[in-house]
Amino acid sequence: MPHFLDLKDFTKPQLRMMLDSAATRKQARKTLHKGMEDKDLPLKGKAIALVFERPSTRTRFSFEMAIRQLGGEVFTVSGAEMQLGRGETIADTARVVSRYVDCVMLRAKAHETLLEFASAATIPVINGLTNRTHPTQVLADVLTLEERKGDIARSRVAWIGDGNNVCASWIEAVGVLGGSLKIGAPESLRPHKDFLNWATQNKADVEVMTSPEQAVAHADCVVTDAWVSMHDDDIENRHNLLKPYQVNAALMKHAAKDALFMHCLPAHRNEEVTDEIMDGPHSVVFDEAENRLHAQKAILLSCFGLK
Numbered sequence: 029m030p031h032f033l034d035l036k037d038f039t040k041p042q043l044r045m046m047l048d049s050a051a052t053r054k055q056a057r058k059t060l061h062k063g064m065e066d067k068d069l070p071l072k073g074k075a076i077a078l079v080f081e082r083p084s085t086r087t088r089f090s091f092e093m094a095i096r097q098l099g100g101e102v103f104t105v106s107g108a109e110m111q112l113g114r115g116e117t118i119a120d121t122a123r124v125v126s127r128y129v130d131c132v133m134l135r136a137k138a139h140e141t142l143l144e145f146a147s148a149a150t151i152p153v154i155n156g157l158t159n160r161t162h163p164t165q166v167l168a169d170v171l172t173l174e175e176r177k178g179d180i181a182r183s184r185v186a187w188i189g190d191g192n193n194v195c196a197s198w199i200e201a202v203g204v205l206g207g208s209l210k211i212g213a214p215e216s217l218r219p220h221k222d223f224l225n226w227a228t229q230n231k232a233d234v235e236v237m238t239s240p241e242q243a244v245a246h247a248d249c250v251v252t253d254a255w256v257s258m259h260d261d262d263i264e265n266r267h268n269l270l271k272p273y274q275v276n277a278a279l280m281k282h283a284a285k286d287a288l289f290m291h292c293l294p295a296h297r298n299e300e301v302t303d304e305i306m307d308g309p310h311s312v313v314f315d316e317a318e319n320r321l322h323a324q325k326a327i328l329l330s331c332f333g334l335k
């Protein structure tokens with residue numbers, strides 16, 4: 029089944045094809061109003077369900093609009109509204125919904141739920157974020173980086189702060205597409221060893237260090253994320269550990285002069301990033317959010333074997 033579960037499941041040509049398709053579709057919309065359908069409607073006759081076990085703004089809006097603009101049918105449900113919460117198994121749920129719709133995007137609390145759902149489904153399943161990874165986000169991030177800096181394979185990216193789900197998908201992106209990734213994170217919040225081992229096995233240029241200044245040195249792009257993700261509960265501990273990892277003007281001085289600043293959003297202003305950086309000349313965070321829409325189209329089309 030052509031699922032979109034994680035970036036590491038794809039070859040470089042496959043991810044390059046999705047990035048090209050996203051860029052082409054973005055270009056093609058330049059003359060259209062936001063809500064209008066695209067000129068060709070490759071998803072006509074297809075129905076896609078978006079299932080959320082966690083809240084979402086960007087992922088929900090961008091998938092809904094991507095599907096509408098490509099001519100497909102879409103509806104959104106929260107996991108809590110389904111029988112999942114009353115004990116129906118994940119596998120049975122996947123088998124049932126496979127009889128109604130042509131594709132499911134699932135934002136699952138646990139990565140294992142996503143995998144179980146995907147292995148029982150007879151339709152493509154898209155990972156809309158789990159506790160472990162966030163691949164649809166990072167495909168849009170790479171698109172944003174390449175719009176300004178060219179091929180990621182020639183870029184130096186710095187990840188600052190929590191080695192979380194978005195960081196894990198960055199590791200996989202660099203492992204498949206090339207480029208270098210320096211991760212500045214406190215010892216106890218480094219990415220899970222599975223991702224670091226995968227990076228080593230795949231000869232990815234990924235390094236982890238505790239110093240944020242060292243990680244940012246000469247970077248073309250500095251990326252951070254919230255100190256507390258949706259699945260975290262050790263709020264106070266994380267705030268204490270991550271305070272020295274705030275992306276501010278002093279830290280950005282270590283990066284290349286024209287470095288980009290990225291954040292998947294939602295941002296906690298003046299925690300992981302200052303207003304000055306969020307709203308300053310390095311920041312491309314709103315282009316990054318827009319690019320979710322264009323990247324989702326490429327992901328959906330790849331699930332249906334279309335371009």
Ligand code: CP
Nearest residue numbers: 084085086087292293
């Ligand atoms: N970046 C992102 O996935 O945002 P949402 O949680 O709002 O979807």
Ligand code: NVA
Nearest residue numbers: 192253257258292293
């Ligand atoms: N790391 C964040 C990303 C939100 C889009 C979280 O999982 O909450």
